[in-house]
Structure formats: C-alpha cells, structure tokens
Amino acid sequence: MNILQINSSARSTGSASTRLADALSARVLAANPGATLVRRDLAAQPHPVLDEATLQALFTPADQRSAEQAARVALDDALIAQVQAADVIVVGAPMYNFGITVQLKSWFDAIARANVTFKYTENGPVGLLSGKKVYVGLSRGGMHRNGPTDSQVPFLNTMFGFLGLSDVQYVYSEGMGMGPDAVAKAQAQADAEINAVLV
Structure with missing residues (x-):
C-alpha cells in the first residue's frame, strides 16, 4: 500500500491540520504493515501557481x-505521478478565509489534467483516479461544520469527485x-473522529 500525505498549511511547523494528517497517516500505517508513506509539505515545497506561462x-x-x-510541466507531472501511485491519500486542509489554502488550490490545479486524471465524454466528465481512499483533516479557527460558511467541503467534494475520488x-x-x-476540546473530538473513521 502506498500512502500520500499532502500538508497544505502555510506553516511548516505547528499546524493543526498537519497534526490531523499525521495522525490519520499513522493510523493507516499501523493498520497496514509494510505500507509506504510519502509526505509532501506544500509550505516547505511550494508548487508554482497556475499562470499564463504554465x-x-x-x-x-x-x-x-x-x-x-518542459521543466514547468515536469513539476506538475511529478505531483500527478504521486497521486496515481497512491492507494490512500491523506490531506491536511486548514481553513483560510472560509476556503482552502492557495497551496492546496495549486496542488489541485497541478493534478487536474485532461486525459490524464479526468476526461470529458459525451456524458460529461469522468475521473480517472478511482479506487483510492481519501482522508481529509480539516482545521478551523471557528465553528463552520455543516454550515453556510463552510465552502471547503463542497469544493473538496467537487474536486475529488471530478477526479474520480x-x-x-x-x-x-x-x-x-x-x-x-476550545483547542483541547477540538483536538479530543478530532482524535475521537479518527478512531471512528479508522477502526
């Protein structure tokens, strides 16, 4: 089993979302002896944004x-190859200004490529990354779950679904x-959710 962990916080250290991602990856590793884990920290290894030259x-x-x-496309190719090789994808996703981070958006922009990770058909788009499990650790400063201020989960569901995940x-x-x-309560609740998700 190959596990890919994506840390999308702007912080390289002290990130609550990275803590969640680390805990999720550790549980998957514990349940799958011999599994490999690849971590990509989008703060330590920032990916260039999608611009006109790209x-x-x-x-x-x-x-x-x-x-x-060719060098610019190769950067995206490397991220796509990591996703294609993964059986499990773990994402740490903090909320910045009610949405995902620019780091995570750049990752999605890199891995969403027509005829590689999705394709258009006469019946609409079809994702080509099916058969993988995705866990997302969401950290927020306030309370947004299932509310009108949570634009993260609808966006993530759309993007993952578009790619076949x-x-x-x-x-x-x-x-x-x-x-x-509140922090202590949030961390305890998150740990309980991880235990429930990864029995």
Whole structure:
C-alpha cells in the first residue's frame, strides 16, 4: 500500500491540520504493515501557481515545448505521478478565509489534467483516479461544520469527485482560535473522529 500525505498549511511547523494528517497517516500505517508513506509539505515545497506561462506550456505539444516549458510541466507531472501511485491519500486542509489554502488550490490545479486524471465524454466528465481512499483533516479557527460558511467541503467534494475520488472521509478540528479550552476540546473530538473513521 502506498500512502500520500499532502500538508497544505502555510506553516511548516505547528499546524493543526498537519497534526490531523499525521495522525490519520499513522493510523493507516499501523493498520497496514509494510505500507509506504510519502509526505509532501506544500509550505516547505511550494508548487508554482497556475499562470499564463504554465497554460501555454501545458497546451504546447510535448515535442514542441521549450526547455523552460518542459521543466514547468515536469513539476506538475511529478505531483500527478504521486497521486496515481497512491492507494490512500491523506490531506491536511486548514481553513483560510472560509476556503482552502492557495497551496492546496495549486496542488489541485497541478493534478487536474485532461486525459490524464479526468476526461470529458459525451456524458460529461469522468475521473480517472478511482479506487483510492481519501482522508481529509480539516482545521478551523471557528465553528463552520455543516454550515453556510463552510465552502471547503463542497469544493473538496467537487474536486475529488471530478477526479474520480469518491471515497472521501473528513475529520474536523474546529474552534482552534477560540481559546485553550476550545483547542483541547477540538483536538479530543478530532482524535475521537479518527478512531471512528479508522477502526
């Protein structure tokens, strides 16, 4: 089994979402002796954003790309290869201003590629990354679960579903900005959810 952990916090240390992702990965590893774990920290290894030069590189046939264009596409290729090789994907996703981080958005922009991780058909788009399990650790400063201010989960469900990743489970750590007692309660609740998700 191959486990891919994506840490999308802007913090390389002290991140609540990374704590959740670490705990989820540890449980998957414990349940699957011999499994391998690859961690990608998008703060320590920031991926370039999708810009005009990148679009030009992606839409240029491979044999016609400049060296610079080929190098840029290769960065996305590496992320796609990691996802394709993974049996389990664990994502640490903090909420910044009611949404996902720019780091995580750049990761999605990199791995969503037509005819590689999804394709368009006469019946609509079809994801090509099916058969994988996804766990997402969500950390929030306030309380947003199942409420109108939670734009993260609908977006993540849309993106994962678009790529064929339909088996997704979420673990929440909310109220992290509401004082020490709230933090302790949130961490205990998150740990309980991890235990329930990964029996």
